[in-house]
Amino acid sequence: MSIKNSWPALSESAFLRYFSFTALYFTEGLQMGMLFIGIPAWMAMQGKSPGEIGGFATACALPWTFKFIVAPLMDRYTYLPMGRKRPWVLLGQVGLMAGLIVMAYVPDPLNNLNLLMGAGFLVSALGAIQDAATDGMAVDLIPDDQQARANGFMGGARMIGSSLSLAAGSWILDTYDFTAAILALSAAVGLMTLVPIFLREQRGEKIAPWTSGKTSPEAEKMQITSWSTILTSLYHLFRLRNSLLVSLLMFISMGAYNYFETLLPLFAVNITGWTNVFYSQAFATADLTGGIAGMLLGGYLIEKFGKKRTIGVYFLLIIGIVMALDVLKVYWDNTSFMYGFIIVYRWLNAFAKIGVYAIAMQCCSKNVSASQFTFYMTIGAMGSMVGATLIGPIKENFSWEITFFLFAAMIALAWVVMYFLNINKQIAQIAALENTEAQKQAMIMH
Numbered sequence: 001m002s003i004k005n006s007w008p009a010l011s012e013s014a015f016l017r018y019f020s021f022t023a024l025y026f027t028e029g030l031q032m033g034m035l036f037i038g039i040p041a042w043m044a045m046q047g048k049s050p051g052e053i054g055g056f057a058t059a060c061a062l063p064w065t066f067k068f069i070v071a072p073l074m075d076r077y078t079y080l081p082m083g084r085k086r087p088w089v090l091l092g093q094v095g096l097m098a099g100l101i102v103m104a105y106v107p108d109p110l111n112n113l114n115l116l117m118g119a120g121f122l123v124s125a126l127g128a129i130q131d132a133a134t135d136g137m138a139v140d141l142i143p144d145d146q147q148a149r150a151n152g153f154m155g156g157a158r159m160i161g162s163s164l165s166l167a168a169g170s171w172i173l174d175t176y177d178f179t180a181a182i183l184a185l186s187a188a189v190g191l192m193t194l195v196p197i198f199l200r201e202q203r204g205e206k207i208a209p210w211t212s213g214k215t216s217p218e219a220e221k222m223q224i225t226s227w228s229t230i231l232t233s234l235y236h237l238f239r240l241r242n243s244l245l246v247s248l249l250m251f252i253s254m255g256a257y258n259y260f261e262t263l264l265p266l267f268a269v270n271i272t273g274w275t276n277v278f279y280s281q282a283f284a285t286a287d288l289t290g291g292i293a294g295m296l297l298g299g300y301l302i303e304k305f306g307k308k309r310t311i312g313v314y315f316l317l318i319i320g321i322v323m324a325l326d327v328l329k330v331y332w333d334n335t336s337f338m339y340g341f342i343i344v345y346r347w348l349n350a351f352a353k354i355g356v357y358a359i360a361m362q363c364c365s366k367n368v369s370a371s372q373f374t375f376y377m378t379i380g381a382m383g384s385m386v387g388a389t390l391i392g393p394i395k396e397n398f399s400w401e402i403t404f405f406l407f408a409a410m411i412a413l414a415w416v417v418m419y420f421l422n423i424n425k426q427i428a429q430i431a432a433l434e435n436t437e438a439q440k441q442a443m444i445m446h
Contacts, residue, residue, distance in 0.1 A: 009203040010141050011218065016199060017142055018153050022295075023195040024089065024134045025154040029161025030188050031096060031127050033287070034169045034181070035060045035120055036258070037162070038280055041265035042173055045276030046110055050266055050395050057262045057388035059117035063125035064381030067132045071374035074136055075230055080215040082208070083201035084223060085137035092130025093193040099126040100186035104179045128381075132374040139364050139373050140222065141201060148307070148358045152299025155354040159291030159346070163284035170280035224367060233368045236433055238375070242426035246363050247379045249417045253356055255383030256410035257349060260322075262388050263395070263403065264342070271400065272338050282339050286346035293347055298354040307362075308418060311355035315415040318348050322408045326401050359418075363426045365434055 010017050040053045079087045103119035106112060142150045165185055173181040198207065206213030224230050237243055264283075268274040274282070302310050321344055331337040360376040394403055 009200045009205070010137075011202050014146060017146070018150060020195055020199050021134065021138055021142075021150060022153045022157040023192055024130070026157040026161035027093065027096070027189055027192040028127065028131055028134070029158035029163075029291075030165040030185055030192075031100065031123060032158070033162030033165035033284075034185055035123060037261065037265065037283055038166045038169050038173070038276075039120070040262060041269065041276040041279050041283075042170065043110070044265050044269040048110070048113075051392040052113060053266065054262065054388050054391040056113070056117050056120055057258070057391070058385055060120040060124045061258060061381060061385040061388050063121055063128045064131075065378055065385055066125070067128045067374045067378045067381065068371070070129055071132050071136065071371040071378075072227075072230055072234075072368075074133055075224060075368050075371050076227060078223070079209065080219050080223060081206045081213055083137075083205050083216075084140055084219045085133050086196060086201050086205075088133035089130065089137060089196045090193070092126060092133050093189065093196060095126040096123065096130055097186050097189045097193065099123040100182055100189065104182035104186065106178070109178050131377065135361075135373045135377060136371075137201065139361055140366055142361075144362060147361050148302040148354075149299030151354045151358040151361065152297070152302070153295050155298060155350060155357060156291040156293070156295030159287040159294060159350050161291075163287030163291060166280045166287070167284035170277050170284075174277045222366060230368055230371065233365065233433070234371055234375070237365055237368070237372055237430070240426060240429050242363060242422055242429075245417055245421045246360055246376055246426075249356060249414055249421065250360060250376050250380035251383035251386075252410055252417060253352070253383070253414040254380035255385075255387035256407055256414065257353075257387070258384035259387030259390055259410070260404075260407045262391055263407075266395070267400065268338065271332050272335065273333060274335070274338075282342050283346070286343040287350075289343065290347040290350040294350040294354055298351050299358075301351070302355050302358060307355050307359050307423065308421065311352055311359075311418060312415055314348050314352035314355065315411050315418075318345065318352065318411050319408045319415075321345060321348070322404055322411075326404045326408075329401070332400075359421070359423060362423060363430070365430045367434060 008016060010020055036057065040057060043053050043056065074085060074088050078084055099119075099122050103123050106115045106119050109116040109119075138150065138154070165188070169181045169185055172184055200207065200213075202216035202218050204213055205216055205219070224233075238247075265276065265279050268279040268282075269276060321341065325341055328337070361373060364372045364376075394406065398406075
């Protein structure tokens with residue numbers, strides 16, 4: 001028997017599920033680290049204005065708001081002999097690698113900001129496709145009792161990928177040039193593409209279109225071939241009160257994070273006096289340690305103490321340390337103080353995100369997994385775009401103290417929204433809707 005046929009499929013092995021989704025989220029982190037942190041820090045070091053940096057951040061965030069267009073296509077169309085979402089994952093991985101190669105050859109990027117923003121938009125669009133497909137495959141294949149731990153591995157891996165690309169990319173950017181940094185990133189994405197190439201969703205499926213294999217009964221059962229069924233399911237799901245609350249939680253929390261994290265390099269370079277390379281190394285260290293902690297502890301703590309309770313503690317701690325930063329202005333130019341703040345903040349941010357993503361995943365129907373989870377993520381991306389857009393006008397009109405206070409207020413609002421969320425009721429309502437839909441399908445078939 002060949003090796004490719006003897007390997008278990010993702011549906012058969014918890015270890016392979018954790019490994020595969022860790023690798024795919026690591027890939028996600030690779031491009032996000034440079035696009036959302038490394039390049040903005042480099043632009044700040046080169047004297048670009050908050051508006052110009054915010055414009056680049058907005059261009060990178062914008063494609064993630066369009067995932068709701070791609071996700072229903074993933075639920076409706078696929079090449080089932082290779083799995084429900086795996087063909088789309090492969091398309092996203094290869095596209096992301098190609099998009100980074102295009103971005104690497106933007107001429108004189110600091111003086112061609114429109115071209116740089118266009119390239120950032122392209123890479124983010126391809127990354128959004130990879131993300132939507134990965135999320136849909138995760139909802140399909142990860143059982144409820146493994147979702148918190150899986151999100152710990154996934155969220156941690158994304159932070160580790162972000163930190164490594166940020167540290168290495170910023171060093172290459174400073175030592176060599178922009179082209180070398182982005183080409184190195186593309187090569188790393190290509191290496192990670194080997195994982196979805198060789199790991200199938202279900203046993204017996206094809207590794208590639210030209211290899212042996214066939215559609216699995218599990219994929220055929222879940223696959224929806226009617227647009228009306230997909231749209232009707234989504235309509236009923238998003239009429240649920242708790243679906244709307246999850247959406248609002250995503251919008252506010254992701255908007256707050258992007259607002260604050262796009263401000264941090266400006267603050268570090270202009271107020272603390274750091275270089276972009278030093279800032280990137282500090283942020284990378286925070287993400288690397290935070291990612292490892294998230295993988296080891298994030299999912300475990302959520303399983304032990306519950307999603308809402310644990311996330312609530314993280315939100316309150318984030319508010320506490322940001323308010324401390326606000327009042328301790330005398331230490332803003334102290335490198336050790338700021339280094340410690342960034343590390344503590346990124347740890348708390350990692351743990352909070354793991355919990356919020358686990359909530360969103362649990363509140364999805366497997367019938368339209370890509371569409372529903374992607375809608376949640378898209379709404380979060382819309383929040384990220386709004387957060388980045390706010391940077392210019394707020395920083396130009398308010399002090400750093402007020403700017404930081406507004407971030408704390410956003411996190412407090414996210415905590416209030418989460419307080420009213422009833423996860424168990426959402427799960428019961430989804431089960432009822434899925435049962436009704438199954439009965440309708442059975443009547444049609446007979």
